[in-house]
Amino acid sequence: xxxxxxxxxxxxxxxxxxxxxxxxxxxxxxxxxxxxxxxxxxxxxxxxxxxxxxxxxxxxxxxxxxxxxxxxxxxxxxxxxxxxxxxxxxxxxxxxxxxxxxxxxxxxxxxxxxxxxxxxxxxxxxxxxxxxxxxxxxx
Ligand SMILES: [Zn+2]
Numbered sequence: 619x620x621x622x623x624x625x626x627x628x629x630x631x632x633x634x635x636x637x638x639x640x641x642x643x644x645x646x647x648x649x650x651x652x653x654x655x656x657x658x659x660x661x662x663x664x665x666x667x668x669x670x671x672x673x674x675x676x677x678x679x680x681x682x683x684x685x686x687x688x689x690x691x692x693x694x695x696x697x698x699x700x701x702x703x704x705x706x707x708x709x710x711x712x713x714x715x716x717x718x719x720x721x722x723x724x725x726x727x728x729x730x731x732x733x734x735x736x737x738x739x740x741x742x743x744x745x746x747x748x749x750x751x752x753x754x755x756x757x
Contacts, residue, residue: 619654619655620655620755621647621655621698621723621725621754621755622654622656622754622757623647623657623754624657624756625756628756631660631727633734635704635727635729636729636732636734639704639729639732640704641665641704642667642671642672642673642674642704644664644675644677645660645662645663645701646660646661646681646689646698646699647696647700648660648688648694648695655698659689661688661689663677664678673713674711675701677699697722698725698739699722700725701727702726703726703727703729704729705729705731707728708727709726710726710749714726719742720742720743720744720746722742723741724741724742739752739754
C-alpha cells in the first residue's frame, strides 16, 4: 500500500505538530480507498491523554464521531490517523501498537526542537502484532 498525500496537507500536519510541541498532536487522515489511499483532507483532533502528553496521544472520542460524520458527508472515509513524536524517531511506540487497529494508516511526524523533521507511515498487521512501514507519496 502507498499513502498519497498532497504537499499542503502534509504542511497542515507539520504546522499542527509544531504548534503542540513539546506535546504530541493527533488527527485524522480522510480520503478515499482504492488500490492506493489518497488523503484528501486532514482533521485535527484534541490530544486528551493524561499529562505529560509528550510521549503519547489519545484522541477525544467525541472528535472521532465528528470526524466520521464529516468524512461520510463528503463520501469519504477515515483512512488513518496522524500524530507527532516530539524529539523521538517516527517509529511507533509500544503504546501506539497496543492502541492501533488493522486497516488504518498511522502517520507519524517527527518534530525536532519544535521544527517538523521527517515522517513515516505505518500499518498494523492483521494479527495486530507489529507495524509495517508503508510508502508515502507526497504530491
Ligand atoms: Zn506515537
